[in-house]
Amino acid sequence: MSTTAAIPVTPRSAPAPALGARGAGEGLPGIVRGRSEVPAPAAYAVFDCETTGTTPGVDEIVSLAIVRLDAGAVETARYARIVRPSRPIPAEATLVHGIGDGDVADAPRFAEIAAEVLGLLDGAVFVAHNAGFDLAMLQHAFASAGIDYEPVAVACTLDAFRLLEPLADDHRLQSICARRGIALKGAHEALSDVLATAALLRVLLLDEGVAPETVQLDHAAYMRLRSRGDTRPASQPQIRRVFGMARSAGLLRRDGGVDRAQVVALVARVTGGDDVDSLTRAQVQDVYDALELLIEQRAAAAHA
Structure with a gap:
């Protein structure tokens, strides 16, 4: 163990003002x-x-x-x-x-x-x-x-x-x-x-x-920011997450499986298109937001 001088960094022209909550x-x-x-x-x-x-x-x-x-x-x-x-x-x-x-x-x-x-x-x-x-x-x-x-x-x-x-x-x-x-x-x-x-x-x-x-x-807001305007295709894990969240949101068939028709309808309402498998990275974040809202509403109704 030894004591050393601080490693130098390149400062900006002036320190940023100390703020309250930034974000x-x-x-x-x-x-x-x-x-x-x-x-x-x-x-x-x-x-x-x-x-x-x-x-x-x-x-x-x-x-x-x-x-x-x-x-x-x-x-x-x-x-x-x-x-x-x-x-x-x-x-x-x-x-x-x-x-x-x-x-x-x-x-x-x-x-x-x-x-x-x-x-x-x-x-x-x-x-x-x-x-x-x-x-x-x-x-x-x-x-x-x-x-x-x-x-x-x-x-x-x-x-x-x-x-x-x-x-x-x-x-x-x-x-x-x-x-x-x-x-x-x-x-x-x-x-x-x-x-x-x-x-x-x-x-x-x-x-x-x-x-x-x-x-x-x-982390969800961070990913939304990074995906804003991102027209690259959503990854397969991102698409799978849509269906996982749909299950949590209660978009189910009578047999308990995820109802793809309900998922397609939600995607169409959010993005204007109905091809779940062709979502962009920006669109999939918007779909996540909509599903998250449904999940929260379902939880609130269960505790009402």
């Missing part, structure tokens, strides 16, 4: 509080890990990095370790992050470094890009070591930038960094990724003036 009133898919509107946390712990796969509870961490920052976004500690999993690292995972069995042969098990890791996270907001995945992997690793870890709060930089830049081409770590003038060297290398994520955290705190731990992204 729906500005056409954004969710809300976030201004940094000055909520108490500042004691610290932020920015985390990234590379793993044997993508299934929390099954796959394991093979490398991790943490950068701890104070409430003013100044780096106070930096930590990076290779970790030896209990099983061989799959070749497809090595292709992503470059870590193979030979690299971890002399590395500690997670249980051997768990106390160090916990000390860096203690009392801090947990920050990651796609925080749900990283937190699940980390909590599983801690649980395997007999430790119950629950962060004081969670901030996901992926969700934060989806909220603030919903129409950007994509929200991969490297893409956001490129848009914000942040250098990212060695993508899918834990320390490089965590330093880049820490830089994005500073952008949120110092440039955007928001409290990232208060982000509440409305």
